[in-house]
Every structure is written in C-alpha cells, then in structure tokens.
Amino acid sequence: MKRPILAPLYLALLTALGAPSSQATDLDWVDSAVSSVNQQVIDLRRTIHQHPELGNQEVQTAALVAAQLKASNIEVRTQVGKTGVVGVLKGALPGPVVALRADMDALPVKEATNLPFASQATGVRLGKTVPVMHACGHDTHTAMLLGAAKVLAEHRDQLRGTVVFLFQPAEEGAADVDEFQTDTLIGAQAMIRDGAMDSPKVEAIFALHVMAGYPSGHLFYKAGTVLNSxxxxxxxxxxxxxxxxxxxxxxxxxxxxxxxxxxxxxxxxxxxxxxxxxxxxxxxxxxxxxxxxxxxxxxxxxxxxxxxxxxxxxxxxxxxxxxxxxxxxxxxxxxxxxxxxxAPVTINDPTLTEAMVPALELAAPGKVQRLESSLSPSEDFSYYAQKVPGLFVFLGATPEGQDMSKAPNNHSPYFTVDEATFATGVKAHVQFVLNYPERAKGKS
CATH class of the missing domain: 3.30.70.360 (Alpha-Beta Plaits)
Incomplete structure (x- = not known):
C-alpha cells in the first residue's frame, strides 16, 4: 500500500508536534450544545431505523439528510457517489479543511429486535425482494453526524476552517450491483470519484462506528492497522x-x-x-x-x-x-x-491518532481505551485514508453492566444500539473538528 500524499498543514504537524500535547481545546458550550440536540438525534435515528434502505437505494435517507443540513444553512450537494450527500460548513475563522464521514445503507436482514420502531421494510437486491434492517448501526452514524452538523453550524462563528460532512451510500455493498461486477465503483470509491474530497480539498478525515459488545459511552482507538482488508x-x-x-x-x-x-x-x-x-x-x-x-x-x-x-x-x-x-x-x-x-487494510495515521487522543478524552472522559490489536471486519473508509490521513474509532453500543459477550453482534437480526451512547458519538465528531486545527498547526 502506498503512503498517502500529505497535506501541507499535516506536514507541519509532523515537523512541529513532537510528542502530542496533553491539552485539548474544550469550549464551555460543547456539552450543553450536544445535550440540546440529543433528543433530535434519537428521533432521527428511530426514523431512519424504521425506514432502512439498501446500498445505492438510500433515496429517502439522503433526502432527510439534505433537508437537515439545509435547515442548518449548510451548503449541500446531492447524488454524490450515486445517492450520497456532501455538506460543507465554513467556519468564521481561517483554518484547515476536515471531513467527517457517516454511512447510510442498511443490510438485507430481517429484524427480530421487537423494538417499537423496528423495521418492517423490504427492498430489492439484485432483482429479489429481501427484508431490510439497520443491523450494523449506520442509522446511528447518520443521526449522530447530523447532530454534530447542527451543533457545529450553530457555533460556526467559533470554528476554525471548514468541515465537510460525507454521508456515504453502499458501505455494505450496492443492492443494484453484483459484488462480482468489477466495472462499477460504489461506496467510498464512488464518493471520491465524484469529488467529495476535492471541493474544498480535504486534508484529514474522521469517522466512528458503533460496536455491540463494547460498553456505551466508551471510545476505542488504535494507531496503524485497525481493520482488515x-x-x-x-x-x-x-x-x-x-x-x-x-x-x-x-x-x-x-x-x-x-x-x-x-x-x-x-x-x-x-x-x-x-x-x-x-x-x-x-x-x-x-x-x-x-x-x-x-x-x-x-x-x-x-x-x-x-x-x-x-x-x-x-x-x-x-x-x-x-x-x-x-x-x-x-x-x-x-x-x-x-x-x-x-477494501484495503484500514490504517489510522499514527501521528494523527496520537495527536487526537486528548480530543477523544474530552468526548468520553475516563472512557477512552487503546485497542491491543486490530479488529477482523473491513471498511471502505480505508479508501479515504489512502487519500489523506484518517482516524477511525469505535463507539460502544451495549449498556454498561450487561454481559458484553452476550450482546448480539453487528449484522445480527437482534443487533441493538443503546441510545445513551449517542451523545458521546456527537461530541466525538465535534471535538475532532475543534481540536484538529491546533494539532495541524502544531501549536495551541
């Protein structure tokens, strides 16, 4: 795998940082702002969960995302990577361009959770009607990033630089493209092809993923290889x-x-x-x-x-x-x-990862843990991380106190996400944006 071409500000990070500072930017409005959108995030997640759509068919989800971004006066581009949405928020202060990514697609799984907002939806996958469920938490990723977008938009006067919100289709594969059809780009590759990272030009990218069997409100990270190819x-x-x-x-x-x-x-x-x-x-x-x-x-x-x-x-x-x-x-x-x-191996840029640990601590004080080894799943976030330095972290989705070994895994028809973890996810996105500029410049 080739090393990514480093953005100018990131080169400054490499040369100026040395050991990352233990201090991080923590503005007094963050906690209250995140709390103010929490119920909206829960409501959005339940709506998306109840109306899941397969890869490259996220039409209703994309429309909801676009409407929410426009309501916050965020510039919106649609039909990126087929059904993807890109939002651009320009802060009032000069600074770098960072991207936050969420995936929107669901899986061909029949839900068995008995939640009051459980999916009853079906979809068409390669010509066959199949049940559809958000069995991997992409509904939560979309809702949490929308919550973070609203928080950041309401405080754009304090933002340094520009935030690009990437709402991506088909991370799990496309319902209209056979997996052995090699002449069609989908998911992250299609977003990149359509210029999602070029206008404005992104120099670092962040994302998180909910994980069953990990305690709610906890964040997990690892520098270097974090997911398989x-x-x-x-x-x-x-x-x-x-x-x-x-x-x-x-x-x-x-x-x-x-x-x-x-x-x-x-x-x-x-x-x-x-x-x-x-x-x-x-x-x-x-x-x-x-x-x-x-x-x-x-x-x-x-x-x-x-x-x-x-x-x-x-x-x-x-x-x-x-x-x-x-x-x-x-x-x-x-x-x-x-x-x-x-998908290639997903690699968290080591210098970026270590520099952002203080930001993770602000999002989940006392609940940040370094993973000892990489995890076995794969993620097409890896394509973004080949273009620019990236950081992909995990958010616990199972209530503390439960037996983590008995939680239904991601992709299970019984998979659930504890809504109490959403505030941590929203806050993590916000802290990525607030803390990256000083890390990129190598100074506070």
Missing part, C-alpha cells in the same frame, strides 16, 4: 458430467473443489510470512448438482479473503490464481477465478 473470490469449475455410479467416466468438479479449498488454506499456513500479520480465506457458498446420483458438469463457489497487512494481501492475491488453476488441471477440470478488491 477485504477481497472476494468466485471460482467456476467445469468438469464432465457422468453417472454417480461410474465417476471414472467423467471429471468431478465437486472433488476438485475440496482439493482447492484445502489448498487455499495452505496459502496462509505455508506461503505467506505470518510474522507480518494474519490472513483468512473462507469459502461462503458452494453450488453444484441437481440430483444425488449425478456428478455435475459445473460448480461455483464464492468466498472472502481478509488480511491485516498489505504485503500479505498482495501475496495471497498473486498466488491464488496459479494454485487454483493447477489443482483444477490436476483433477482434469477447468477453473475460472475472479478476484474482486473490496
């Missing part, structure tokens, strides 16, 4: 159909598939340098055959590749094609492998 694969095997009683008269793609599945695991266990990090190759679907006594002609399997190191990712992606082709040939079958790059 994500790549998808599809393998289509072609053999020769024959009767199940006489396998020698054909070529069995099902037997071939087990050879390929076993061999792919050796890419991790035997052919990458595990001192650099980790890798996982998982097969998620296998489809073949029509009857118990017929060996089929074709088989298709799909899966995912996750790593926390760019070199390991590149090594797996380079070594998988000849391995799959060679094993298929050894079994007398043919293989077509398609690899799709979904």
């Amino acid at each position: 994500s790549d998808s694969f599809r393998i289509q095997l072609k053999g020769q159909q024959t009767h199940g009683s006489a396998p020698w008269s054909g070529n069995d793609p099902i037997v071939t598939s087990q050879g390929i599945i076993a061999a792919m695991q050796t890419l991790v266990s035997r052919r990458i340098d595990l001192t650099k990090g980790m890798g996982v190759i998982s097969v998620g679907t296998i489809n073949a055959g029509s009857a118990a006594n017929i060996i089929p002609e074709t088989l298709e399997m799909t899966g995912t590749i996750r790593t926390n190191n760019a070199d390991i990712r590149d090594s797996i992606l380079q070594k998988m094609p000849p391995l799959v082709s060679g094993i298929a040939s050894a079994y007398g079958t043919e293989a077509k492998l398609l690899l799709v790059n979904n």
Whole structure:
C-alpha cells in the first residue's frame, strides 16, 4: 500500500508536534450544545431505523439528510457517489479543511429486535425482494453526524476552517450491483470519484462506528492497522458430467473443489510470512448438482479473503490464481477465478491518532481505551485514508453492566444500539473538528 500524499498543514504537524500535547481545546458550550440536540438525534435515528434502505437505494435517507443540513444553512450537494450527500460548513475563522464521514445503507436482514420502531421494510437486491434492517448501526452514524452538523453550524462563528460532512451510500455493498461486477465503483470509491474530497480539498478525515459488545459511552482507538482488508473470490469449475455410479467416466468438479479449498488454506499456513500479520480465506457458498446420483458438469463457489497487512494481501492475491488453476488441471477440470478488491487494510495515521487522543478524552472522559490489536471486519473508509490521513474509532453500543459477550453482534437480526451512547458519538465528531486545527498547526 502506498503512503498517502500529505497535506501541507499535516506536514507541519509532523515537523512541529513532537510528542502530542496533553491539552485539548474544550469550549464551555460543547456539552450543553450536544445535550440540546440529543433528543433530535434519537428521533432521527428511530426514523431512519424504521425506514432502512439498501446500498445505492438510500433515496429517502439522503433526502432527510439534505433537508437537515439545509435547515442548518449548510451548503449541500446531492447524488454524490450515486445517492450520497456532501455538506460543507465554513467556519468564521481561517483554518484547515476536515471531513467527517457517516454511512447510510442498511443490510438485507430481517429484524427480530421487537423494538417499537423496528423495521418492517423490504427492498430489492439484485432483482429479489429481501427484508431490510439497520443491523450494523449506520442509522446511528447518520443521526449522530447530523447532530454534530447542527451543533457545529450553530457555533460556526467559533470554528476554525471548514468541515465537510460525507454521508456515504453502499458501505455494505450496492443492492443494484453484483459484488462480482468489477466495472462499477460504489461506496467510498464512488464518493471520491465524484469529488467529495476535492471541493474544498480535504486534508484529514474522521469517522466512528458503533460496536455491540463494547460498553456505551466508551471510545476505542488504535494507531496503524485497525481493520482488515477485504477481497472476494468466485471460482467456476467445469468438469464432465457422468453417472454417480461410474465417476471414472467423467471429471468431478465437486472433488476438485475440496482439493482447492484445502489448498487455499495452505496459502496462509505455508506461503505467506505470518510474522507480518494474519490472513483468512473462507469459502461462503458452494453450488453444484441437481440430483444425488449425478456428478455435475459445473460448480461455483464464492468466498472472502481478509488480511491485516498489505504485503500479505498482495501475496495471497498473486498466488491464488496459479494454485487454483493447477489443482483444477490436476483433477482434469477447468477453473475460472475472479478476484474482486473490496477494501484495503484500514490504517489510522499514527501521528494523527496520537495527536487526537486528548480530543477523544474530552468526548468520553475516563472512557477512552487503546485497542491491543486490530479488529477482523473491513471498511471502505480505508479508501479515504489512502487519500489523506484518517482516524477511525469505535463507539460502544451495549449498556454498561450487561454481559458484553452476550450482546448480539453487528449484522445480527437482534443487533441493538443503546441510545445513551449517542451523545458521546456527537461530541466525538465535534471535538475532532475543534481540536484538529491546533494539532495541524502544531501549536495551541
């Protein structure tokens, strides 16, 4: 992975900061301003949660976002990255341009929470009607960023620089684009393509993500690698159909598939340098055959590749094609492998991360924790963080006092978010904006 090109003010940070100051900008209006929008954030979240939309179909959500931003006299651009919304707020004082990002899309999951505002919605995904639920908390991300936008807009006379609000579609994938369709950009890549970070030019970007199984009101961060990369694969095997009683008269793609599945695991266990990090190759679907006594002609399997190191990712992606082709040939079958790059490793810029820890402490006093290791999911926030220094943090979503190990995980039909955590999320966004200018300049 190439290092991002550093913005001029960020270069000043590198040269002037040294060890980050333990002091942070804390204005006396922040707590009261956040409290004043808390109920609105809750109401917005419940509305969005009850009316979820799949990736690239966030039409109603985008309209709500645009209306809320315009009500705060924030400049708005719509249809960015297809259904994305960009808001631009110019502070009264000179300073840098920073971006805050929230994702808006929901998942094809049938909700089972029994919340009074639970989703009953359906959507169309690749031509099929599916249930839809905000099972990953994107409804909360959108509502919290709208709350932060209102707070910042009401105090623009005290803001240094410009804030760009990125409300992004399709972080979980697009409902109108097959995951193996490689000629269409979606999500963060589509937002970047459409200039979301260019007018004005963003020099640093921040985001947070709610996480079940972590206590409400707590913030978690890590410098460097924080989330895995994500790549998808599809393998289509072609053999020769024959009767199940006489396998020698054909070529069995099902037997071939087990050879390929076993061999792919050796890419991790035997052919990458595990001192650099980790890798996982998982097969998620296998489809073949029509009857118990017929060996089929074709088989298709799909899966995912996750790593926390760019070199390991590149090594797996380079070594998988000849391995799959060679094993298929050894079994007398043919293989077509398609690899799709979904997201690079998400990397929090180390200097930016350490410089912003005091701001996190202001957002969640005594409740900020450094993660010991990166987490296994992936995020297309990584594309923004390749363009400019980025910081991606996690916000606890489960009430303190509960057994964290029993909280339904993100993407579960039982996934819930404690509304008491929203104020911390709003405050974190606000503190990012208030504290970045002095960090960027290397002085208070």
